[in-house]
Amino acid sequence: MKVVTTQSIKTQNVTKEAPIPNLKAGEVLIKVKAIGVNHVDLAKTLNSDDSSDEVLGLEVSGNIVDLNQCTNDFQIGQRVAALLDNSGYAEYVAVSEDRLISLPNNISYEQGAAIPESFLTAYQALFYIGHLRQNASVLIHAGASGVGSAATQLAKNLKNATVFTTSSKAKTTITTENGSDYAIDYSTENFESKIKQLTNQTGVDLILDFIGADYFNQNINTLAVDGQLVLIGNLGGDIVSNVNLLDIMFKRLTVSGTLLSTRSDDYKSQLIFDFTNDCFNLLEEGDLSPQLSQSFKLSEAFEAIKFMKNKQNTGKIILITE
Amino acid sequence: MKVVTTQSIKTQNVTKEAPIPNLKAGEVLIKVKAIGVNHVDLAKTLNSDDSSDEVLGLEVSGNIVDLNQCTNDFQIGQRVAALLDNSGYAEYVAVSEDRLISLPNNISYEQGAAIPESFLTAYQALFYIGHLRQNASVLIHAGASGVGSAATQLAKNLKNATVFTTSSKAKTTITTENGSDYAIDYSTENFESKIKQLTNQTGVDLILDFIGADYFNQNINTLAVDGQLVLIGNLGGDIVSNVNLLDIMFKRLTVSGTLLSTRSDDYKSQLIFDFTNDCFNLLEEGDLSPQLSQSFKLSEAFEAIKFMKNKQNTGKIILITE
Numbered sequence: 001m002k003v004v005t006t007q008s009i010k011t012q013n014v015t016k017e018a019p020i021p022n023l024k025a026g027e028v029l030i031k032v033k034a035i036g037v038n039h040v041d042l043a044k045t046l047n048s049d050d051s052s053d054e055v056l057g058l059e060v061s062g063n064i065v066d067l068n069q070c071t072n073d074f075q076i077g078q079r080v081a082a083l084l085d086n087s088g089y090a091e092y093v094a095v096s097e098d099r100l101i102s103l104p105n106n107i108s109y110e111q112g113a114a115i116p117e118s119f120l121t122a123y124q125a126l127f128y129i130g131h132l133r134q135n136a137s138v139l140i141h142a143g144a145s146g147v148g149s150a151a152t153q154l155a156k157n158l159k160n161a162t163v164f165t166t167s168s169k170a171k172t173t174i175t176t177e178n179g180s181d182y183a184i185d186y187s188t189e190n191f192e193s194k195i196k197q198l199t200n201q202t203g204v205d206l207i208l209d210f211i212g213a214d215y216f217n218q219n220i221n222t223l224a225v226d227g228q229l230v231l232i233g234n235l236g237g238d239i240v241s242n243v244n245l246l247d248i249m250f251k252r253l254t255v256s257g258t259l260l261s262t263r264s265d266d267y268k269s270q271l272i273f274d275f276t277n278d279c280f281n282l283l284e285e286g287d288l289s290p291q292l293s294q295s296f297k298l299s300e301a302f303e304a305i306k307f308m309k310n311k312q313n314t315g316k317i318i319l320i321t322e
Numbered sequence: 323m324k325v326v327t328t329q330s331i332k333t334q335n336v337t338k339e340a341p342i343p344n345l346k347a348g349e350v351l352i353k354v355k356a357i358g359v360n361h362v363d364l365a366k367t368l369n370s371d372d373s374s375d376e377v378l379g380l381e382v383s384g385n386i387v388d389l390n391q392c393t394n395d396f397q398i399g400q401r402v403a404a405l406l407d408n409s410g411y412a413e414y415v416a417v418s419e420d421r422l423i424s425l426p427n428n429i430s431y432e433q434g435a436a437i438p439e440s441f442l443t444a445y446q447a448l449f450y451i452g453h454l455r456q457n458a459s460v461l462i463h464a465g466a467s468g469v470g471s472a473a474t475q476l477a478k479n480l481k482n483a484t485v486f487t488t489s490s491k492a493k494t495t496i497t498t499e500n501g502s503d504y505a506i507d508y509s510t511e512n513f514e515s516k517i518k519q520l521t522n523q524t525g526v527d528l529i530l531d532f533i534g535a536d537y538f539n540q541n542i543n544t545l546a547v548d549g550q551l552v553l554i555g556n557l558g559g560d561i562v563s564n565v566n567l568l569d570i571m572f573k574r575l576t577v578s579g580t581l582l583s584t585r586s587d588d589y590k591s592q593l594i595f596d597f598t599n600d601c602f603n604l605l606e607e608g609d610l611s612p613q614l615s616q617s618f619k620l621s622e623a624f625e626a627i628k629f630m631k632n633k634q635n636t637g638k639i640i641l642i643t644e
Contacts, residue, residue, distance in 0.1 A: 212567045213567060216565075216567065231567055231570060231571050232571070234567055234568060234571065238566055238567050238568040239564055239565070239566055239567075240564075240565045240567060241563050241564055242561055242562075242563055243538075243561070243562045243565045244560055244561055245534045245535060245538065245553055245556055245560050245561070245562060245579065246556060246560040247579075248553060248577065248578075248579035249553050249554070249556065249579035249580065249581060250579070250581065250584075251579070252578075252579055252580050252581060252584070253578070253579055254576060254577070254578040254579075255570065255576070255577045255578075256570075256574075256575070256576040256577075257567065257569075257570035257571035257572070257573070257574055257575055257576075258571065258574050259571060259572065259574060262572075262574070
């Protein structure tokens with residue numbers, strides 16, 4: 001079968017031959033239809049020290065074509081997406097049945113491949129870490145990004161939250177379509193003063209932040225009493241100068257950092273189980289809808305990565321097997 | 323009855339006459355035997371802008387001498403401690419029955435008056451905020467302080483935790499008597515390197531911190547993956563320069579600030595209910611033992627406050643009614 005490794009994509013824009021993987025107990029074999037492209041893939045190809053033979057790719061969709069001693073109710077032929085540790089840029093993928101998300105028929109393979117990383121990251125941040133309550137308020141930065149779009153849709157559909165988003169002016173349409181109640185254009189509006197004005201100076205219960213240092217103190221100021229800031233990215237830097245701990249104490253705030261990729265297998269299994277319970281019907285009814293950008297063939301992975309590097313995408317970039 | 327107000331203690335070291343308070347529905351009248359002196363009391367007497375007639379005092383012990391439409395099972399004559407919003411420096415106190423902690427007979431009134439602020443603050447920080455798990459590890463700064471001593475005893479008795487404490491060399495005996503497994507002398511040992519060495523570089527699951535800025539980055543470095551820092555004091559300053567958010571994200575840390583005094587009545591009631599359920603038997607069996615320092619008469623409140631200001635105490639300073 002054809003695969004793309006960190007090394008192969010650096011030296012030449014071609015795929016490489018590799019054997020179809022054997023299944024361990026509890027694994028299924030997926031005939032891959034579509035693959036999600038992630039920033040981690042880009043980072044690996046940019047890292048000059050990394051010339052490993054590891055096959056890239058953290059998420060795929062496709063059909064189950066084989067099972068080995070599986071105990072869940074998956075069947076040959078079933079349409080699924082999967083959260084992987086690696087090896088998604090391939091025509092076949094072997095993966096634990098605990099990593100599978102069943103896809104309703106209305107969800108295309110391209111949409112399916114855009115679900116695992118964005119929706120599981122958003123679900124984890126909102127509910128496992130942020131404990132978002134029914135009818136609470138949440139500010140989602142980078143609201144038109146993959147995780148930002150997923151978080152907006154999840155917060156509206158599962159908790160009827162009041163959602164504030166930040167994005168560029170051009171993308172406020174996307175954030176509003178996702179369900180954002182207040183789409184803030186960060187280029188012309190200060191989110192802190194805007195939200196204080198909109199909430200009668202109360203602030204928001206939860207903030208999902210991908211920006212990091214540049215927004216940190218404004219985020220603290222924008223939180224309501226007992227509010228929580230969940231850090232899931234550092235696009236605006238890592239180092240904050242002058243953090244006032246009294247603000248954190250007096251407002252009884254919580255600041256949490258989280259990552260999905262480094263979590264244990266058990267944690268990821270539970271997350272996928274809970275996400276599927278809460279969201280399969282919402283996907284089936286069209287209430288959750290992954291944002292898609294451009295699609296490329298697997299053999300064009302180099303162009304896909306370049307497309308991401310140039311920040312040409314608004315939704316998920318997808319690779320399609322031929 | 324005699325009381326001490328912010329104003330009366332400033333102008334003269336005498337008590338003031340005030341009427342015995344009337345009971346609202348759901349309140350009990352306590353004949354006060356002992357009163358705990360807190361830093362908040364000192365702060366009010368030092369604040370030159372504050373010359374109010376408010377009676378000082380956040381915690382007392384004594385006997386119930388009257389009840390008005392109470393629904394819990396309290397009786398006239400019962401020995402109790404109480405968490406107050408104010409008005410504890412008095413011979414009688416009216417307080418909601420939801421603020422009462424029953425005292426076993428082996429606990430003296432002086433010990434009883436030392437329970438509410440220290441033990442409820444420690445209980446809240448360890449369990450409500452810090453979610454301390456069975457057999458987990460916890461670092462308690464200012465381990466010989468009232469809250470630090472209470473936290474050490476609670477963490478050992480309720481969760482069999484491995485407890486690390488910091489204190490001055492002279493107070494390591496107290497921290498060890500409280501149950502600390504590793505009493506670190508902050509004047510000669512670096513707690514970060516000491517704990518990394520003792521935990522095989524893993525770090526601790528939870529830190530209770532009263533120091534704030536001076537310890538912040540060392541605290542972050544001392545936490546294990548998925549660890550939590552609970553901020554309950556700022557003795558070492560408020561402003562941290564250079565906080566690295568990547569450390570918080572990569573180790574998936576949580577930083578929480580909390581205060582007891584500003585919490586809602588419902589929150590305090592629930593806290594007292596849970597504390598009593600978990601701890602009455604431990605108090606009765608002598609497993610929890612409030613640290614006492616000097617006792618003064620209520621009419622000597624000025625000397626008691628001065629004693630605290632001069633940092634002469636290691637345990638709780640107590641006022642006794644005559």
